[in-house]
Amino acid sequence: MIQTTLIPEFVTRESFIELDGRRRAQSLFDEGTWKELVGPFDRMESPWLPLQGIAPQFDDGCIVIKGKIGGMAAVAIALEGAFQGGSIGEVSGAKMTAALDLAAKDSQEGKRTAAILLLETGGVRLQEANLGLAAVAEVISSVLALRPHAPVITLIAGTVGCFGGMSLAAGVSSYVVMTREARLGLNGPEVIEQESGIHEFDSSDRTLIWAIHGGEQRVGMGLADALVEDDAEKIKATIRRYVQAELRPEYRSQQVELYRDRIAALDTSEQIDPMSLRRGWNSRKTGELR
């Protein structure tokens, strides 16, 4: 006799986190509509890494895929966390900026083209330091040039997380989508411990790290918009909803007075309790879809 067993959903779902950057980006598009641009066969690699004895990669750890999502034009730009920590260099940064600029041009000409940034990155690539930092400034500028014309959606799935300069690109996005396994912050725990001491941040305290940088907290406190399960189908559906969303008159990073007041109201005489902050800030969310 065959016994039907109840297989839990998390066993049958397809994990998104287990996909590499290229497959993550591909998985977001309508079947048969996508094409990778300036892919590995174009061999556009970092000119700076070989000068420092480090093997470059033919795609420089940045994957650009153009196609349709829910029938609408979109471009996904993924940083591959497995190559140099997903760091931004001259070439990967130029890919990202160029794709955003072309999406903005198409959108302004009437063909609305959303951008999805899949950010798994520690920030600027230290072997290309000043060009990496300049690239981040340019990416931020290009996100802001596109945002009034089409949605710019940052997706942080994990497990590298989004840190350093690229966290500002997340911050200026129209929407931020995260999993519970994702983290978002400017400075990682190790950097803070190194710069300010273990009394400021104990980077071995995993509970503390997730309480501050984790996806549940960032969505809970209103600095990210949607918390999704590590499920490729569900993530695809969430991204599709944001790609199709109506444009807004104001995005979160324009709400300066609201957040300036919130910072002014913080008690800084001791460390800030993440859970209390979440309760205080979550009254007004900006990115909820109606």
Add this chain to the structure above:
Amino acid sequence: MSEHIGLRGRAWFQALTGNNQPSSGDPGTVFASEAQIGDETALFLCVVPSPASRFPCVRDGQVGLEEAFTLAHHLRRVITEDGEKPKAQKRPVIAIVDVKSQAYGRREETAGIFFAAAASADAYASARMAGHPVISLIAGHAFSGGFLTHGYQANRILAFDDSGIVIHAMHKEAAARITRRSVAELEELGHEIAPMSYDVRDYTKLGLLYKLLQVDDPQHPTTADIEAVRHDLADAIQDARRGAPDLSSRLQSDTAKETRKAGIAVRAALEAQWRTA
């Protein structure tokens, strides 16, 4: 090295605006003031160290939560006030940059410094895209997230030609540790490999700078220095007004075309393939 961070920024803010106090309602770490430049009024912004800050991790001249939102507040105010004016009459913004870094603190991470920095970068970029000439004057250090928050969205970047000017993604000790090098090796690389530069003269090889300014001692501006710098700022403002409101000028100099040729080639390839995709 670090003890003079902020002093040059403060000196030049005072020299150019006649003011050395925060505005009422602002934290002690941000100076914002309007002053004449050429025949128009500009908004000057500067982040300065303040040992009395209620955020311990910004006291040495780092850019933190209050600094970012205060900068954004002043920028948004000017954008709104000049909203109806023709582009030629929109107030220039001068960011005087002398910042150690972003704040490395737990309070900052908890309350979302990434987002505060983003809000400030957004405000600077929005001012630029609305037609305000945004000029950065690097008077001392321009590091990492501090520079991204305050100054790196400018149409034109000026810096003093001086050994005290340092521009980089991370300070030498930390960058050396992470890339497993000695500080001496890192300094050597900075002279040989353009993007690894720390010194401003090496930085000019990247083509990101509009002009290097000559003064005898950036920490003690003379009357002649101040006049010359005012002239250079007015010139940069006019040049910004003539140019595009985006950051494309950073790719157009001969040095940029040489040093950033890999990035320029990527842009061209992507554009060509975009059309057929």
